[in-house]
Amino acid sequence: MRVAIIGAGPAGLFVGSALALRGHEVVAVDRDSRPPPGHWARPGVMQFHHAHGFRPQVGLALKREWPQALDAWLAAGAEPIEFDVPGMGLVRAGHRSRRDTFERALRTAAERVPGLTIGKGHVDDVVSSAGRVRGIVVDGSPVAADLVVDASGRSGHSVDALRAPASLGGPCGMAYVDRQYRLLEGAEPGPMSNPLAWQGDFDGYQVLVFLHEQGHFSVVLVRPTADAALKDLRHRAAFEAACRAIPGLAAWTDPERAVPVTDVLPGGPLRNTYRGQRGRDGRPCIPGLVSVGDAVATTTPIFGRGVATTFVQALQLLSLLDGEPDPALVGEPFDAWCGDNMLPWVADHVEMDRDVVRRWEGGDVDLTRRLPSDLILAAARRDPRIGPATGGYFSMLELPACLDPVEPLARAVYETGWRPEFTPGPTRGELRDVVAGALRKDERTASRA
Ligand SMILES: Cc1cc2nc3c(=O)[nH]c(=O)nc-3n(C[C@H](O)[C@H](O)[C@H](O)COP(=O)(O)OP(=O)(O)OC[C@H]3O[C@@H](n4cnc5c(N)ncnc54)[C@H](O)[C@@H]3O)c2cc1C
Structure with a gap:
């Protein structure tokens, strides 16, 4: 053929x-x-x-x-x-x-x-x-x-x-920016959520660190596309100030631990499409x-x-x-x-990512509909009966529907009023201030030079 x-x-x-x-x-x-x-x-x-x-x-x-x-x-x-x-x-x-x-x-x-x-x-x-x-x-x-x-x-x-x-799908309301670094000779990695990555869920945005081969890693900042002010994270001074302000990232990007190997890479809007x-x-x-x-x-x-x-x-x-x-x-x-x-x-991501953006904008957990998968996974921290059902989802050896049987357990967790805690660090509003401050300082330095 x-x-x-x-x-x-x-x-x-x-x-x-x-x-x-x-x-x-x-x-x-x-x-x-x-x-x-x-x-x-x-x-x-x-x-x-x-x-x-x-x-x-x-x-x-x-x-x-x-x-x-x-x-x-x-x-x-x-x-x-x-x-x-x-x-x-x-x-x-x-x-x-x-x-x-x-x-x-x-x-x-x-x-x-x-x-x-x-x-x-x-x-x-x-x-x-x-x-x-x-x-x-x-x-x-x-x-x-x-x-x-x-x-x-x-x-x-x-x-x-x-x-x-x-x-199905289209832009999901999230945009990102990232940068690659490399650990210095002998330096240990920063905090990890699992052997592949560190994930920080902050009030209004998300941070990921993907560990690559031979000490290389990428720092990714994900924000609502609608937050135009955070577009400025694409500027090096703003990105570096944000890294210093977010405790987990400060650890990863500490100049004593790692050096950047690329400039800041603007990503743009993220999509889910079928x-x-x-x-x-x-x-x-x-x-x-x-x-x-x-x-x-x-x-x-x-x-x-x-x-x-x-x-x-x-x-x-x-x-x-x-x-x-x-x-x-x-x-x-x-x-x-x-x-x-x-x-x-794709359908799972469309639902989940849309709801993440809604919650980033201040919305509460919506108990009038099936919980999105990320919230079911998070509820495993409160109800240990949920955890065993999440392996098939994480590994993709089963379809997202494998979470359906434990959705009522997760729902019961949220009905008590429990909500996942944010990772310690600035809120999105505070991050905007960090970004704006870094750019002002950068402009002053440039105009003096
Ligand atoms: C920000 C981001 C991060 C990601 N992170 C991960 C991750 O952590 N893990 C993961 O598994 N996946 C990740 N992905 C998804 C991954 O990048 C894609 O799934 C992967 O690239 C799909 O491979 P592909 O070959 O189907 O398409 P592509 O990699 O897009 O390749 C398509 C190729 O077709 C060529 N092409 C297109 N049109 C024409 C034309 N008319 N003539 C000639 N050539 C053409 C292009 O030049 C390109 O080389 C990520 C995606 C994004 C956007």
């Missing part, structure tokens, strides 16, 4: 390599350049240099389908970690790695896969005839294929003329075309799910292609599987 893949990000490289290793003839096309020795600019993926954590599904999928890429990732420094999950004991918790380290390893390994060609170019369109997709158009030139895989991520538009728009395989013409799928990865399901990074959902989808797509001689027929069963297994995660 001849396969053309739009995009050579994690989805495109993984699916492309696995299909080529099965003996198919695969061409993957990406508008971004291959990794150079130094800084890899990646304008096609806005989150490329931002914080990433990698769930165990990622390493397990690589081990199963493409062990050479896992070896390359480990050789590049990725650190496997373990996690004590309530009710499940010690389980694999994924890998500490920067996204750059991960994708460089994948790309390098992919370039050695026989039968896979990775080209640079812009996929402008797909070629169709007799109701079936038959290839892609790269910078004006057609490339014929029996199957086109759309692995173009959340911002790809090359199949928009054929594919129905997203059926887009199935349905055609614009109402057909349940577009024969000859299948979308995978972020092109199907995108969730906010708070739980670090995106690459895991991408690879789990890819495994399912590969297994359907293994059993179906006509690739035009996989779209419909893949769509049904994604509807059952991916859509619930």
Whole structure:
């Protein structure tokens, strides 16, 4: 089978390599350049240099389908970690790695896969005839294929003329900014909530620290998009002042402990989106075309799910292609599987993130509807019967509905008037003052110079 893949990000490289290793003839096309020795600019993926954590599904999928890429990732420094999950004991918790380290390893390994060609170019369109997709158009030139895989991520538009728009989600009301640091030689990490990250839930905003490989870590500040004043966190002086003012971050970013290795990286609004395989013409799928990865399901990074959902989808797509001689027929069963297994995660994030933003703006826990998952998880601190049910949710080995049986227990906790405590640190109003003060000081210093 001849396969053309739009995009050579994690989805495109993984699916492309696995299909080529099965003996198919695969061409993957990406508008971004291959990794150079130094800084890899990646304008096609806005989150490329931002914080990433990698769930165990990622390493397990690589081990199963493409062990050479896992070896390359480990050789590049990725650190496997373990996690004590309530009710499940010690389980694999994924890998500490920067996204750059991960994708460089994948790309390098992919370039050695026989039968896979990775080209640079812009996929402008797909070629169709007799109701079936038959290839892609790269910078004006057609490339014929029996199957086109759309692995173009959340911002790809090359199949928009054929594919129905997203059926769920959109911007979730949160925006973020982050920066990468590295621990100094011999320095211990700062506070951790689990082996992958530290999470601080403050009055009106959230802070995450993702630990990557070899002492690298990212500091992420998440705020309501509507809080325009906190947009100024993108300025270095403001970001550094905020880090000093938030006790957990002050510990992580103490110059005695760590040095920044990037400037402040403005992120922008976060999204949760689900887009199935349905055609614009109402057909349940577009024969000859299948979308995978972020092109199907995108969730906010708070739980670090995106690459895991991408690879789990890819495994399912590969297994359907293994059993179906006509690739035009996989779209419909893949769509049904994604509807059952991916859509619930997006729907869970849509509900949860919307409610987090509402509570950041002063709203109380809403007991008139099902509690969002984060509140069920938080209530486990008060009722120990809830904890054992949360392992499947945290590990993504079960769907979010696994929390349904303990939702009434969590509800009973909130009905007593108990509320999760904020992490000690400034409120959002106080953080705005810190940011404004830092910028004023910075301007005064600049005008004196
Ligand atoms: C801020 C942020 C933080 C995140 N943190 C995590 C995390 O901690 N853990 C996690 O697992 N996930 C995380 N994610 C999600 C993760 O980044 C995505 O799930 C992942 O990038 C999906 O891979 P993909 O290959 O589907 O898409 P992408 O990585 O977006 O790759 C798509 C590729 O297609 C190319 N492309 C698009 N259109 C065209 C075209 N017309 N022609 C040629 N090429 C094209 C692009 O250049 C790009 O290379 C995060 C996301 C964000 C936004």
